[in-house]
Amino acid sequence: DAGVIQSPRHEVTEMGQEVTLRCKPISGHDYLFWYRQTMMRGLELLIYFNNNVPIDDSGMPEDRFSAKMPNASFSTLKIQPSEPRDSAVYFCASSPYRVANTGELFFGEGSRLTVL
Amino acid sequence: GQSLEQPSEVTAVEGAIVQINCTYQTSGFYGLSWYQQHDGGAPTFLSYNALDGLEETGRFSSFLSRSDSYGYLLLQELQMKDSASYFCAPLGGSQGNLIFGKGTKLSVKP
Numbered sequence: 001d002a003g004v005i006q007s008p009r010h011e012v013t014e015m016g017q018e019v020t021l022r023c024k025p026i027s028g029h030d031y032l033f034w035y036r037q038t039m040m041r042g043l044e045l046l047i048y049f050n051n052n053v054p055i056d057d058s059g060m061p062e063d064r065f066s067a068k069m070p071n072a073s074f075s076t077l078k079i080q081p082s083e084p085r086d087s088a089v090y091f092c093a094s095s096p097y098r099v100a101n102t103g104e105l106f107f108g109e110g111s112r113l114t115v116l
Numbered sequence: 117g118q119s120l121e122q123p124s125e126v127t128a129v130e131g132a133i134v135q136i137n138c139t140y141q142t143s144g145f146y147g148l149s150w151y152q153q154h155d156g157g158a159p160t161f162l163s164y165n166a167l168d169g170l171e172e173t174g175r176f177s178s179f180l181s182r183s184d185s186y187g188y189l190l191l192q193e194l195q196m197k198d199s200a201s202y203f204c205a206p207l208g209g210s211q212g213n214l215i216f217g218k219g220t221k222l223s224v225k226p
Contacts, residue, residue, distance in 0.1 A: 035216070043159070043203065043216035056211050091158065100212025103149035103164030103205075110158060 002026070004108035006092050012114045018080040021111045023092030024073055031095040033105060034067055034077050038088045049075065082115045089113070118142040120217040122204050127223045128194055136189045136220045142208030148180050148187045149214060151203040159203060159216075162189070191222075199224045 005024040013019055025032045033048040047057040052069045060067070064083070069075040079086055089112050093105040119141045128134040138148070147166035151159040163171055165180035165187060177190040191198055201219040208215055 033213075039218075042218035045213055045215075048211075048213065056213070098212065099214060100146040100207050103147050103166070103207060103214070104161040105159075105214060107158040107160070 004092055004094050004106055006090075006108035006111050008111055009109065010112045010114075012116065013082055014116050015083055016081045017115075018078065019082045019086075019113060019115075021077045021090050021092075021113070023075045023077070023108060025075070025092070025094035026096075026106055027073070029094035029096045029106070030072075031097070031099065032069060032075050033093040033095075034075070035091040035093060035107075036088045037091060037110070043091070046077070079113075082113075084115045087113055087115050118208060118215060120204070120206065120215060122202075122217065122220050124218065125221045125223070127225065129225050130194055130196060132194050133190065133192050134194060134222065136191075136202050136204070136222070138187045138189075138204030140185050140187075140204070140206040140208075140215075142206050142215060144208050144210055144212065145182065145185075146207035146212045148178070149205045149207065150176075150178050150189045151205060151216075152200050153203065153219065154200045162202075194224050196224050196226070198222060 007022045034046040037043045046059045047067045049069045067077045089110045091110045093107040122138045149164045150162040153159045163178040170179045175192045180187045203219040205214040
């Protein structure tokens with residue numbers, strides 16, 4: 001079975017441009033998470049969905065960030081306009097169950113974003 | 117509030133045993149997970165302790181003491197491929213989600 005699939009793997013853009021990151025979770029997984037990883041702050045939860053509905057977006061840094069999940073097999077994280085401080089690796093992860101039951105998330109390979 | 121403490125770096129030699137300690141503070145604690153991440157790779161799940169005690173999975177073991185808000189990951193018979201970052205991740209908050217930090221970078225030397 002395919003794992004979590006993210007695209008693009010690498011993105012270099014200029015400040016002010018719109019960035020869209022994409023994620024396809026593992027089939028049958030009802031929970032989808034977006035994380036951001038930086039050297040300074042480590043791995044931070046941005047937002048998570050259950051059955052395509054956003055449950056907790058308290059980690060989204062500001063209004064420039066938005067996430068959607070139009071169906072069970074696709075989610076996007078959009079940054080508009082992008083800023084250099086948004087440079088990070090963005091991970092998507094999914095789980096078939098509430099994560100508190102098993103402690104296990106399945107991560108994609110990440111999208112490395114560089115904003116110049 | 118919530119906090120998470122684990123060493124930033126650990127170095128050990130091949131064949132040795134290393135223990136990575138973790139102390140945490142979080143509301144609504146559900147359990148403690150450990151993840152491994154190689155440079156440039158994705159975090160991968162290693163273990164989950166919901167109850168006090170030791171869980172063993174091959175060369176890796178994880179321990180939890182809920183009363184002490186403390187856990188550790190024990191890696192035995194270290195191999196070069198174990199060089200990676202290791203994250204302790206308590207599950208907490210109202211949603212019981214994973215709380216990661218910066219992790220511990222383990223370097224295994226020949």
